[in-house]
Amino acid sequence: MTHHVKNPVLRLRWRHWAAAPLCVATLALMTGAFANAQDLTLTETGSTLLYPLFTTWVDAYTRSHPGIHINVAGTGSEAGIQQVLAGKVLIGASDAYMSDAEMRQHPQIINVPLAIAAQTVNYNLPGLDAAHLKLDGPVLAGIYNGAIRTWDAPQIAALNPGVALPHHAIVPIHRAEGSGDTFVFTQFLSFATPDWENDKGYGTTIAWPNVPGSATAVGNAGMVQALQSTPYSIGYVGVSFSDKLAAAQLGTVALKNGAGEFVLPTKETITAGAASLGPRTPADERLSLVYAPASGAYPLVNYEYAVVSTKQADPATAAALRRFLLWSIVPSETNEAYLDTVHFIPLPPHTWELSQAQIQSIR
Template identity: 70%
Template sequence: MMTAARRNSFVARATVALAAAMLGAHAYAQQVTLTETGSTLLAPLFETWRDAYAKAHPDVRLSVGATGSQAGIDQAIAGNMNIGASDAFMSDADAMKHPQIISVPLAIAAQTINYNVPGLNDAHLKLDGPTLAGIYTGAIRAWDAPQIAALNPGMHLPHHDIVPVRRSEGSGDTFVFTQFLTFSTPSWEDSLGYGTTIAWPGVPGALAVAGNAGVVNALKTTPYSVGYVGVSYTKDIAAAQLGTAALKNGAGEFVLPTKATIMAGAASLGARTPADERLSLVFAPASGTYPLVNYEYAVVSTRQPSPALAAEIRKFLEWSIVPSEQNAAYLEAVHFIPLPPHTWELSTNQIESIK
């Protein structure tokens, strides 16, 4: 259990370090570059962190890449990147094979289900896991299918083929979305399961695109399409005038992705987070919870090439999660929420293991 004294000590250390950096008291005369790649959902936050961290630590440069969560995990394991950004935690197989690699939550995020149905984008269509599973297997082909009509009584649904949009690369968004389908739909669990990549069924007209920006653009330019998008792209979704679905949660309620419902989803399951922090927050059973919630991870090796590099990585990761109004504002800008105290302490413990 985290003590108030430890939390206050950590915040005090981070504050002192920030003040020293702003006054020009730098530990290194030569610039250090920390490399990051991975999640496109995390990319907008890392870009904000990059600029803010450079102001506080002029001797440290953060290189940011958006290549998809699986690429982030793979590059961290290979030692090609200091930090792999991922919406997905490492699989059991990878965790056992690479015990030096840790998955450290930095924040909490969510995915939204968006669609482009002419005349209905201002409405919040109701969808559930089994219906989305039917769309992505091709069992449900039209927007006025009985399964969708039953969830949306009184809604005038068009008789038009649905165009499902998915990610083409190994993606943490796919990981979270397919977890939702797995946990809510026994037939999906039995046949397809979840992962950053899966054996997607061949659905006529389906689109596979790279990155969250690619999904938003595909939805914008393809009438009658549906897809899953990271919540950090909320402004892009609004600019594209896409609809956002209300999803059926584990308590049987249809809920929208709001700060309150995302926080409720995280709170419902977050207390179960184990020491290695590999835990799904998807499809919580409690009332008022949004079902597509996830930790945002830094995938990092605890065995760094030098103590100096390890210290810089620890310093940056501790800075990124330190409780403060400024850090909360960075998260709010991309519709993320801070780690709760239990998870914050676990993340701090993992960060301190980087040597």
């Protein structure tokens, strides 16, 4: 699943939701009008980054919609996509969009953004976990291809003057399964480092370089656990696990963005990253938000997708699926509070309108 995207310099002009009150009100009526629908079960699997949000959504939705049951599982973005393509689940949760080749093979499948998320780069460096070390794409690429082997390497020291870095081997950790987090992280390495793009590229699964001492982890929870139990390690984690990272007292990298600034993942910097590139979102909504060039933008930002088929087995299932997905993106204080619990941000108006249109195509 290796394919390439170029990120142009664009500026998002946010429109206010007040400009479309009738549309929002209509959606609210649609999603609340079927509380007593017949018994139906919707199935979801995929992204472990999206999994905490889906569990929150499902708890709230099923309490207000008796008769609707929703089964969710965190199996990795690649598994989510493949399970939808195989017809085994209705919703494949993914941090990655499908490739052009996959879309040609499966024209009935749509990739629908539900929210905006991010990945963090974290490390276990005794004595320095509160330091917010500064790293950039070429240095991370060097760590993951084995060219940079120790924490006090000149390339790391040059970005962190005055920091007493240990002369200890770095333990790079990457995901073992097909992962949307890997997709986003390796996009960043590719966009920031031409050598990485030309050699390894990006995808939910890539041929990782064989770096002595490197390790793997399954899922975001597994990545947090591996980092916590492995001193001198580094890895990448979905932002929905930020609270677990803080509890584990792991360090968070300040990443160099496309404007040359070192920024931490915050609501403001994630919003700035999405704002820089979001207006370019096409009708099929497959777009990278990684390595935005704007000032203040965090570089590891992505859409969180529901990968679904527009051709469902029966009208009742199609209607139930539409209602749930429309409910999940309705702009409201309640829905924004759900997103806040996992450090996501809502879709901007342009993307929301495209997602609404795609969801309405499910039949």
